[in-house]
Amino acid sequence: MSGRQHRETEIARRIRAKGLAAGRTSSQIADEIHEACASQFSTSRIKAHRLAHGIALADVIEQVRALFDRDQKPAPGIGETLLSAYESGLKRPGPEYLHYLCTVYRVEPSALGFDAPCICGHGHRLPGTIGGENTRPPLTLAERDLVLHPMVIDPETEEDENILRRTLLNLLNTDTNLSEQLDGPVLGACEGIRRRMDETLVSGTVSAQMLDQWEETTVSFGRQYTTTAPLRLLCDVLLELSAVRTAMSRRQPIDLTERLCRMAAQLSGLSGMILINLGDHRLARAFFRTGRVAADETGDRALRAWICARESLVPLYFGDAREALHLAKKSRDLAGSTPCVAQAMAPVVEARALAMLSGTDSKKEVVDQAKRALARARNAFTHMQEEDKEDLAFGYTEKQLYFYQGDVLTKLGQTLEAEVVLDQALSAYEDHILDQTLIRLDQAQCRLIDGDVAEAVAVATKALHLVSNEYMTDFIVRPATALEQAIVAQDPNAPGLAEFRAALRRPKAQLKGSGA
Numbered sequence: 015m016s017g018r019q020h021r022e023t024e025i026a027r028r029i030r031a032k033g034l035a036a037g038r039t040s041s042q043i044a045d046e047i048h049e050a051c052a053s054q055f056s057t058s059r060i061k062a063h064r065l066a067h068g069i070a071l072a073d074v075i076e077q078v079r080a081l082f083d084r085d086q087k088p089a090p091g092i093g094e095t096l097l098s099a100y101e102s103g104l105k106r107p108g109p110e111y112l113h114y115l116c117t118v119y120r121v122e123p124s125a126l127g128f129d130a131p132c133i134c135g136h137g138h139r140l141p142g143t144i145g146g147e148n149t150r151p152p153l154t155l156a157e158r159d160l161v162l163h164p165m166v167i168d169p170e171t172e173e174d175e176n177i178l179r180r181t182l183l184n185l186l187n188t189d190t191n192l193s194e195q196l197d198g199p200v201l202g203a204c205e206g207i208r209r210r211m212d213e214t215l216v217s218g219t220v221s222a223q224m225l226d227q228w229e230e231t232t233v234s235f236g237r238q239y240t241t242t243a244p245l246r247l248l249c250d251v252l253l254e255l256s257a258v259r260t261a262m263s264r265r266q267p268i269d270l271t272e273r274l275c276r277m278a279a280q281l282s283g284l285s286g287m288i289l290i291n292l293g294d295h296r297l298a299r300a301f302f303r304t305g306r307v308a309a310d311e312t313g314d315r316a317l318r319a320w321i322c323a324r325e326s327l328v329p330l331y332f333g334d335a336r337e338a339l340h341l342a343k344k345s346r347d348l349a350g351s352t353p354c355v356a357q358a359m360a361p362v363v364e365a366r367a368l369a370m371l372s373g374t375d376s377k378k379e380v381v382d383q384a385k386r387a388l389a390r391a392r393n394a395f396t397h398m399q400e401e402d403k404e405d406l407a408f409g410y411t412e413k414q415l416y417f418y419q420g421d422v423l424t425k426l427g428q429t430l431e432a433e434v435v436l437d438q439a440l441s442a443y444e445d446h447i448l449d450q451t452l453i454r455l456d457q458a459q460c461r462l463i464d465g466d467v468a469e470a471v472a473v474a475t476k477a478l479h480l481v482s483n484e485y486m487t488d489f490i491v492r493p494a495t496a497l498e499q500a501i502v503a504q505d506p507n508a509p510g511l512a513e514f515r516a517a518l519r520r521p522k523a524q525l526k527g528s529g530a
Contacts (some may be wrong), residue, residue: 022055026065033066040066041121059127061101063119071097077118078111090114091172099179105253108260109133171210174203175256182249200245204285204297207252208304211259211278215307225273228258232280236407240446244288244487251288255281272312279308283321284407286328291448293488295332299325319349319356320408326363330370331492339367355402355410357394361387362418369425381426388419413442417449421456429460436460448490451481455493462500471501471510478517486520494518 026047033043044059044066051057057065064074071094082090092111099105100115107115112123112130116138123130132138177199235251258281262274282305289298302325309318326341342363349356365387372380395403395415402409416439423432436457443449454477461470474497481490498518501508 018055022051022057023065025051026057026062027068030066030068040119041125044119044121044125058101058103059125060115063121063126064101067119074115074118078114081114081117091169093172093176095176095179095183096172098183102183104179104182170206171256171260174206175253177203178249178252182246182253185243185246185249201294201297204248204252204289205300207256207259208282208285208297208301211255211262211282212304212307215262215275215278215304215311222270224261225270225277228254228277229273232277232284233408235281235284236405239284239287239407240449244291248285248288248292251281251285255285275308275311276314276317279305279312279317279321280408282308283324287324287407290327290331291487291489293492295328298328302328315348315350315352316354316356319345319352319354319360322348323356323359323363326360326367330363330366331489335367335370338363339371342367353394353397353399355398355408358391358398358410358415361391361394362415362422365391365422366418366425369422372426381428384422384426388422391415391419413439416442417453420453424456424459424463427463429463432456432460447481451477451490452493454480455490455497458497459500462497462504467501467505467508468510470497471508471514474501475510475514475517478514483520491518 029046029050030043033046038046040063044063047065048057048059048062051062064071074097075092075094078090078092082088090111096105100107100111106128109130110133112126112128113132113134115126116123116132119126120138122138123132181200231254235247235254238247255278258274258277262271262278266274282301286298286301286305289295289301302321305321306318306325309321312318322341322345326338326345328338329335329341330338342360345356345360346364349360365384368380368384368387372384392415395410395412398410403411405411406414416435420432420436420439423429423435436453440450440453440457443453455474458470458474458477461467461473474494478486478490478494495518498511498515501511501514
C-alpha cells in the first residue's frame with residue numbers, strides 16, 4: 015500500500031470508528047468518508063462504502079461470488095483488479111455487477127455514484143423486498159430483458175480486459191520511466207478482443223443514452239489521438255471496443271445495430287492507427303480488417319472508404335508502396351462521388367506511394383502524376399464538412415494536408431516547393447512533437463538532396479534531441495534510420511554523424527510508447 019493509500023485508509027478508519035460509536039449507519043459513515051477524502055484522495059462514493067464497512071477488496075469479491083452462488087448463477091469473472099477499476103472511475107459496473115454491489119452495501123446505485131436504476135427493480139436497503147422509499151419508475155422492456163437474460167462476460171473477455179486494465183493502471187500510477195512496449199500478454203489481449211469482435215459481427219438491448227455516451231467517448235478518443243501516449247490510449251480504446259462487442263452479442267433493433275457497427279468500425283480503425291504508431295503492422299492490419307467488416311454492416315460509403323484509406327498507411331509506412339497505392343485507389347473508388355474524408359486522404363496516399371516507387375530521381379511524368387493527385391486532394395478538402403477539417407483521427411485537417419504534401423514533394427526531389435510547404439506544416443504542428451519530428455526529418459532530407467550533408471545531419475540531430483524517449487517509437491526510428499543510410503551513402507564521415515547516431519540509438523529499455 016502506498017503512503018497516499020495508507021493515509022486515506024487511516025482517515026476512513028477514524029471516521030468509521032467515531033460513526034459506529036455514535037450509532038450512525040454504514041451509509042451515513044460512507045457519506046462522511048467521501049466528504050472528507052474526495053478532495054484530497056479522489057475517493058469515489060463506491061470506495062467510500064467499502065471503507066465504511068471496514069473491508070478489503072477481496073472481502074467484497076467473496077460476497078459477490080456468494081450472492082452469485084445463492085442465485086445459482088455461474089461464478090462471476092469479477093476480481094480485485096476490476097473492482098479497483100470501478101473504485102478509481104476507470105470502468106463502470108455493468109447492470110448485473112452493479113446490482114450485486116448494491117446488494118453487498120445495501121444501498122441504491124446513486125449512493126455508489128452511478129445514476130441508473132438497478133435491474134432488479136427492488137430497493138436494496140432491505141434486500142429482496144420492495145423498498146418503501148423507492149420512487150423509481152417501472153423498468154423498461156429492455157431493462158426487464160436484462161434481468162431475465164443478463165449479459166454474461168465470458169472468462170476470456172474478462173481476462174483480456176483485466177490485462178489491459180492492469181497495463182492502464184501501471185501507466186497511470188507509475189512515477190518512473192517505465193518501459194511500456196507491447197509485450198506478449200498485451201498483444202494477446204488486443205488480438206483476443208479483436209477476434210471476438212469478428213465473431214460477434216458475423217453472428218448478431220442497449221439504451222439510446224448508453225449509445226450516445228459511447229459515441230461521445232469514441233469522438234473523445236479521436237481528439238486524444240495526437241496528445242496521449244499510444245499504449246495508454248490503446249488500452250482505453252480496446253476496453254471501449256470490448257464493451258461495444260458485449261452489447262453487439264445480443265440481437266439489437268436495426269437502427270441500434272447500425273450505430274454499434276459504426277462505433278466498432280471507428281474504434282477498430284483507431285486501434286489500427288495506434289498500432290501503426292507502436293510499430294506492430296501485423297496487428298494493425300488485423301484491426302483494419304475488423305473495421306472493414308463492421309463498416310460494411312453500416313452501408314456507409316464514407317466510413318468504408320475512411321477505413322480503407324487509413325489501412326493504406328500500413329504498407330506505406332512499412333515498405334510496400336505498391337500495396338499502399340492499390341488500397342488508396344480502392345478507397346477512392348469506395349468513396350465515389352460522396353464528399354468525405356477519404357476523397358482528400360486517398361489521393362495524398364497515392365501521391366506518397368508514387369513518390370516512394372519513383373525515388374528522388376523522378377521522371378517528369380511521375381512527378382506530374384503525383385502532383386495531380388495532390389491537386390485532387392486539395393480540391394476534395396475544400397468540399398469537406400467543417401467539423402471533419404478539425405478532426406485529426408476521423409477527419410483530415412489542413413495541417414495534415416501540408417505535412418503530407420511536403421513529404422511527397424521531398425520524396426519527389428522537389429526541394430524548393432517542399433521547403434515552403436514543410437515550413438507551413440511545422441508552424442501548424444507546434445503542439446504535436448511527433449509530427450514536428452517527422453517534418454524536420456523531411457527538411458533534413460531536402461538538405462541532403464541539395465548536397466548539403468553537414469546541414470542535413472545538423473537538422474536531423476536537432477530533431478531527435480527535441481523529441482523525448484516516450485516518442486521514440488518505430489514510427490520515428492524507421493525514417494530516421496533511412497535518412498542515416500542516405501547520409502552514409504553520400505559521406506560516411508559526415509560531421510556530426512556520430513552524434514546523430516547516438517541520438518537515434520538510445521537504450522531500448524528507456525523507451526516508452528507514443529501517440530501520433
